[in-house]
Amino acid sequence: MKYDLKNQLVLITGASSGIGREIAIAFSQHNARLILIARNESKLSETQSFCLKNTPDCHIFIGDIGNWDTVKKLGNAIKDTIGIPDIIVNNAGEGCFLAIFECIENEVEHAxxxxxxxxxxxxxxxxxxxxxxxxxxxxxxxxxxxxxxxxKMIAYSCTRAAVRCFSRCLRLDLKGYRIKIQDLVPGLTQSNYFENNNMDWNKRIPFINRLFFKPLTPQEVAKAALKGLFRKQKLICPQPLMTFFIVCAQYFPNTFDFLVSLKSK
Ligand SMILES: NC(=O)c1ccc[n+]([C@@H]2O[C@H](COP(=O)([O-])OP(=O)(O)OC[C@H]3O[C@@H](n4cnc5c(N)ncnc54)[C@H](OP(=O)(O)O)[C@@H]3O)[C@@H](O)[C@H]2O)c1
Incomplete structure (x- = not known):
């Protein structure tokens, strides 16, 4: 077996569907011990059943982890009953795919x-x-x-930029410690993400993304996550061309603002 996660305790958030679920299954196939979190108990139990076919150690915890009190409660239960994770996969995510003038209430808080x-x-x-x-x-x-x-995806883009900054700040704050911070950046992925977040992706995902990137399957993303984890990659892009786009976007932000605004017709 190429990758072995034996004795590694992995906490995966948002494991009840899509990418998180496939990461959990892929990691279970490589002997990881798992702690899975999401809000939907029946869907999370389904993921657990799949994982238990491969690993004897797969625990589920239910709760909304966008809430600090819930994280403290679940975190203490995890520490008391299972232990400290070796790897945390922060995958749970929702999206708000609106322009600022389309927001009605406090959608940004939710995002x-x-x-x-x-x-x-x-x-x-x-x-x-x-x-x-x-x-x-x-x-x-x-x-x-x-x-x-x-x-027209302002809250979505801002919250993703915040996560990017979070990774960078962690690297700065934890300098000198042997703690790895990695970013997994998949392009459009065929999960229920857009249905779950009331978005018609065909209408909002920029034409340039649709033109250059074939949608990924959650299994492809999970495979890339596993490979990137073992290669200790800082930036894990399942599509190599995406790495190129990301690098270019840092040097040519105005060009990218133009490109993402292009329409197909
Ligand atoms: N799909 C794409 O095209 C795409 C592309 C790039 C990046 N991503 C990112 O990949 C991640 C996974 O997305 P996906 O495509 O797999 O979508 P998904 O199928 O909708 O999965 C999202 C997961 O997050 C969980 N979740 C959301 N908010 C939560 C909360 N407050 N507390 C606990 N769990 C929460 C959901 O579970 P419950 O509802 O059961 O809580 C679900 O398991 C997201 O962060 C997304 O931004 C997706």
């Missing part, structure tokens, strides 16, 4: 809850244990909009 606050709270809860043990990996699942924002 901030996951992935930004959920990732922040989960790391905050366990970080002192990682530091005293002087080891650990934090894998933040992010999106291309963190690097080049998409039009």
């Amino acid at each position: 901030l809850k996951s992935p930004f606050l959920s990732s922040y709270y989960c790391v905050q809860f366990f970080i002192k244990d990682f530091m005293s043990r002087n080891s650990g990996t934090i894998l933040n699942v992010n999106a291309p909009a963190a690097y080049f924002p998409f039009p």
